[in-house]
Amino acid sequence: MTDLSRMQGFADSAIPALEGRFFRPPLPEGYVARARLCQRLDAGLSGRLLLICAPAGFGKSSLAVEFCQGLPDQWQNIWLGLSARDSDPGRFLERLLASLQQFFPQLGAQAMGLLKMRQRHQPFVFEEWLEGLLDELAMHLMLSKPLLLVLDDYHLAQGPVLDRCLQFFLNHLPVGLVVMVTSRQRPDWHLARLRLSRQLLEIGEQDLRLTHAESIAVLDQPGRTLDSETLHSLIVRSEGWVAGLRFWLLAAAEAGDGNALSQALRGSEVLIREYLLEEVIDCLPADVQAFLYDTACLERFCFELCDAARDSHDSENMLRYLKAHQVFLVPLDEQGRWFR
Structure with missing residues (x-):
């Protein structure tokens, strides 16, 4: 169990429930439809999670907008755009509840009470909070259309505690709720079970590259x-x-x-x-920025070559970080040693 009341800033003040991006953005001017990808996403609605993950500028959010605009009439849609402030799980959960209440106004009376207790510096365990909310949501979904919840720009809020919170959320999704996530880096979730049971649809950088x-x-x-x-x-x-x-x-x-x-x-x-x-670059840690500047002259590289060029011994870790965060690192061999 995770006691979120001990997180810094978690219980400092009440968070305005409607603050943030609740409205789906429009498609950019001149947008070209991605029918082949929307067809895959449509097939993924039979599962639990649609994960769109690629570096900046590949059209992740635009694809999500296009897909939501074309959802069948029997589906409802909630758009929750995330920011760095949502790395505070308390803020995220409050915004999540507020977004769900757009369709289910009676949802979450008990859950909101627990949030108010949190604001009074009472211990708060997110597993218990989510369990009660999801049980109640399941009853509402039995009497309504299925719901697609979009969490856009998850990488802006991603952190160890929020990752655990979303892991629990995904593991206990009620029937009738599907989650779509767009992110520049893969969330630190255990997805093997969802993948094995075909409850996960993944769209990555290679899929998003234009034909x-x-x-x-x-x-x-x-x-x-x-x-x-x-x-x-x-x-x-x-x-x-x-x-x-x-x-x-x-x-x-x-x-x-x-x-x-x-x-x-x-x-x-x-x-x-x-x-x-x-x-991209301004959002990276200072040591990673320095690594990129030091190796910018190399047309292709491995960690040994980077070490030699930088007179250092940490290039392997730097490349591992760039790969995990999908920062425009293109592998050149199957072993993953050489990049450009």
Whole structure:
């Protein structure tokens, strides 16, 4: 059992229940539908967990939005966008209950009482809280449509205690509730049982890479015609990374000529650097940032080569961290020794 009242800041103050992102965002302008992936997600609704996990810029949230917009009429949908503040399990659970109460207003009277006890610095064990809430939710779901709960940007809130909380939640999901999670890194959950029982549907980086046809569709913008050589060059360079193509479109629009490839590429590289700095690198620990800067000159590398280049002995751990957090590390062999 986990006593969350001992967590720092957990019982400091009441958390406004409706604070945060409860509303599903719109699809970005020029979005290209991912029908092949939505078909897989649709099949996954017969299970418990839909996990969409890939680095920044691969369209995880957009895919989730597209899928939710096309849900069959017999399904209900809750969207819960997470932030760093949701790493506090108390805040997360309060927001979870508030989101469920949008569909089931009578849900959680006892659970809310326990939350109020927590605010009075009383011991609070999340397993007991969730068990009571899920039992009550199961009764509501017996009389309603099935529900898809989306937890978007889980990586922003991820932490050891919240991971344990969600593990318990997933292990005790009532019939009629399916959870979709988008994240830049794999949550630290035990999923073997769900995978073995076919209750888990996973979509990863390779799945999210644009196909050749999807890449052409992204680049097919009104008022712009690209020759075959330019199309081929952009598709090869992007390697299916949708953000890369969209940044090129922005740069090409500023350049004013869609066929001025070199000028647009230079502009897109500036935008990509800014994006990666803000969305990825600035969020990493200082020692990992230093590792990336020290090894940026290497076109391909293994940990021994990185150690030699940096005159250090911790590169294997650094590569392991980057791999676990899916920070644009591309394996070059089946053994996972060489990367670029």
